[in-house]
Amino acid sequence: xxxxxxxxxxxxxxxxxxxxxxxxxxxxxxxxxxxxxxxxxxxxxxxxxxxxxxxxxxxxxxxxxxxxxxxxxxxxxxxxxxxxxxxxxxxxxxxxxxxxxxxxxxxxxxxxxxxxxxxxxxxxxxxxxxxxxxxxxxxxxxxxxxxxxxxxxxxxxxxxxxxxxxxxxxxxxxxxxxxxxxxxxxxxxxxxxxxxxxxxxxxxxxxxxxxxxxxxxxxxxxxxxxxxxxxxxxxxxxxxxxxxxxxxxxxxxxxxxxxxxxxxxxxxxxxxxxxxxxxxxxxxxxxxxxxxxxxxxxxxxxxxxxxxxxxxxxxxxxxxxxxxxxxxxxxxxxxxxxxxxxxxxxxxxxxxxxxxxxxxxxxxxxxxxxxxxxx
Ligand code: PMP
Numbered sequence: 001x002x003x004x005x006x007x008x009x010x011x012x013x014x015x016x017x018x019x020x021x022x023x024x025x026x027x028x029x030x031x032x033x034x035x036x037x038x039x040x041x042x043x044x045x046x047x048x049x050x051x052x053x054x055x056x057x058x059x060x061x062x063x064x065x066x067x068x069x070x071x072x073x074x075x076x077x078x079x080x081x082x083x084x085x086x087x088x089x090x091x092x093x094x095x096x097x098x099x100x101x102x103x104x105x106x107x108x109x110x111x112x113x114x115x116x117x118x119x120x121x122x123x124x125x126x127x128x129x130x131x132x133x134x135x136x137x138x139x140x141x142x143x144x145x146x147x148x149x150x151x152x153x154x155x156x157x158x159x160x161x162x163x164x165x166x167x168x169x170x171x172x173x174x175x176x177x178x179x180x181x182x183x184x185x186x187x188x189x190x191x192x193x194x195x196x197x198x199x200x201x202x203x204x205x206x207x208x209x210x211x212x213x214x215x216x217x218x219x220x221x222x223x224x225x226x227x228x229x230x231x232x233x234x235x236x237x238x239x240x241x242x243x244x245x246x247x248x249x250x251x252x253x254x255x256x257x258x259x260x261x262x263x264x265x266x267x268x269x270x271x272x273x274x275x276x277x278x279x280x281x282x283x284x285x286x287x288x289x290x291x292x293x294x295x296x297x298x299x300x301x302x303x304x305x306x307x308x309x310x311x312x313x314x315x316x317x318x319x320x321x322x323x324x325x326x327x328x329x330x331x332x333x334x335x336x337x338x339x340x341x342x343x344x345x346x347x348x349x350x351x352x353x354x355x356x357x358x359x360x361x362x363x364x365x366x367x368x369x370x371x372x373x374x375x
Contacts, residue, residue: 001304002304003304003305003306004304004305004306004346004350004353004354004357005306005343005346005350006305006306006307006340006341006342006346006350006354007306007307007308007339007341008191008282008341008342008343008346009140009141009168009191009282009283009308009339009341010308010341011190011191011196012190012191012192012193012194012343012344013193013343013345014190014193014194014195014234015193015194015237015238015241015344017237017241018193018194018195018234018237018238018241019234021233021234021237022195022230022231022233022234022237023230024230024233025041025044025229025230025233026230028040028041028044028229028230029041030226031044031045031218031226031227031229032216032217032218032226041227041229044229044232044233045065045227045229045232045233046060047233047236048065048232048233048235048236048237048239049063049065049236050236051235051236051237051239051240052187052200052235052236052239054239054240054243055170055171055175055187055239055240055242055243056166056170056175056176056177056185056187056202057175057176057177057178057179058177058202059205061205061220062177062202062203062204062205063200063201063202064200064201064202064203064219064220064222064223065198065199065200065219065223065227065232065235066198066199066200066201066223067197067198067199067228068188068189068190068196068197068198068199069096069098069165069167069186069187069188069191069199070098070199071199071212072186072187072188072199072200072201073096073098073099073102073134073163073165073186074098074102074212075201075209075211075212075222075223076134076163076184076186076201076203077089077099077102077103077132077134077163078102078106078212079209079210079211079212079222080132080161080163080183080184080207080208080209080210081106081109081110081131081132082210083208083209083210084131084132084161084208086110086131086132086161087109087110087111087131088110088111088112088113088129088130088131088132089103089110089111089112089113089130089131089132089133089134090112090113090114090115090126090127090130090132090133090134091103091112091114091115091133091134091135092114092115092117092123092134092135092136092146093114093115093116093117093322093323093326094117094121094136094139094141094142094144094322094323094326094327095134095135095136095165096136096140096165096167098165099134099136099165100114100322103134110131110132113127113130115127116326117144117326117327118327119327119328120144120276120277120327121139121142121144121276121323121326121327122144122146122147122276123135123146123151126151126154126155128154128157128158129158129160130155130160131160131161132160132161132163133151133155133160133161133162133163134162134163134164134165135148135151135162135163135164135165136164136165136166136167136168137164137165137166137168137169137173137175137180138166138168138169138172138173138279138280138283139168139283139323140167140168140283140323141283141285141310141321141323141324141339142274142276142279142283142285142323142324142327143168143276143279143280143281143282143283143284143285143341144276144278144279145169145173145276145278145279145280148162148164148180148181148182149179149180149181152180152181152182153181156181161183161184161207161208162181162182162183162184163182163183163184163185163186164180164182164184164185164186165185165186166185166186166187167186167187167188167191167199168191168280168283169280170187170188170191170192170239170242171191171192171193171238171239171242171246171249172192172246172249172250172253172280172281172282173280174246175187177202177204182202182204183203183204183207184201184202184203184204184207185201185202186199186200186201186202187199187200187202187239189231189234189235189238189239192238192239192241192242193238193241193242193343193344194234194235194237194238194239195230195231195234195235195238197228197231198228198231198232198234198235199235200235201222203222209222211223211224213225245344249282249344250281252342252344252346253280253281253282253342254281255348256282256342256346256347256348256350256351257281257282257284257342259348259351260284260340260351260354260355261273261284263351263352263355264286264355264358267355267359268288268355268358268359268362269289270288270289270290271286271287271288271289272286272287272288272289272333273285273286274286274287274324274327274329274337282341282342282343283339283340283341283342284339284340284341285324285337285338285339286337286338286339286340287333287336287337287338288336288358288362289336289371290365290366290369290371291336291361291362291365291366291369292335292336292365293309293310293335293336293337293338294309294335295361295365296309296336296338296358296361296362296365297309297338299357299360299361299364299365300338300354300357300358300361303357303360303361304353304357305353305354305357305358307338307339307340307354308338308339308341309321309337309338309339310323310324310334310337310339320334320335321334321337324337340354
């Protein structure tokens, strides 16, 4: 029987239409070469740049292709810090490690302030005066969405730069850089049915930036290195599909979300959902009393259902999720938490099978631990 894959926030399956477009470009010229082979590769990259720019309402000249969101975040933060000689930075407590760890790594040069969030994961306060502020649009673990336009107004009020990690928002929410008011924005292909290892940074015209890599004029001097044409074509194709199918995907996720919450509540006692008033419809952070998240994940895996505990980056490592701790969950509750995240090809049948597997696994674990909360 087919497996049920409910871990889209870690990565999504590659869309067959994207794969087909990419396959043509696996073997191609160097986009910097002036001959026909090179020009063809350059044209393919230019088209992808238009598709990515269109997804977020940017100009093509504002898009820098990178090896993924981790690199785009590093370029945004380190590149703008170097260019502005920023001496203080601010980010929320629930940022992705690629933002938190980057800002921590340079805290000797620029003092880092980490802002607390409330029980839903919403940033509580944004003090004035930080030269560079980084706040994600939608969180990968709980799906909570921040009020980015309000943050942008605040940061621009005192002349700071706002970076936004929109990796989980792109392809799930409408993302318009002008409406958000951001200076820098990060996205990644593999979270929206594109390939792994490619992403982009949006840098608003005029934003002071220095590159991280030197030795080539690729990406308008912002990212030296021969472009991965097939991957960039895949990002472009995925971006176009994401904008065309945005409302259809959202309707699907809203329905699946309601079905999963309804079925779990009806069938399993002691189930809790970590929901925020404004959040991604594809993401569900939850926990079961008297059942370890790691054990639930492994049990579900044996039943053919793939979910996550915390984020993919922290599962596998013993470190409990900093995001769930920041929203006020106890150590015990964090350890019990799992994350279900839908992609564009999930179905109601996937939800039915996942909930049946959850009933079986949670019941088994509770029986083992002698819990009175049998189901
Ligand atoms: N930011 C967020 C919010 C993410 O979820 C991820 C992927 N887990 C990243 C950044 C890093 O993206 P990539 O895998 O493309 O480096």
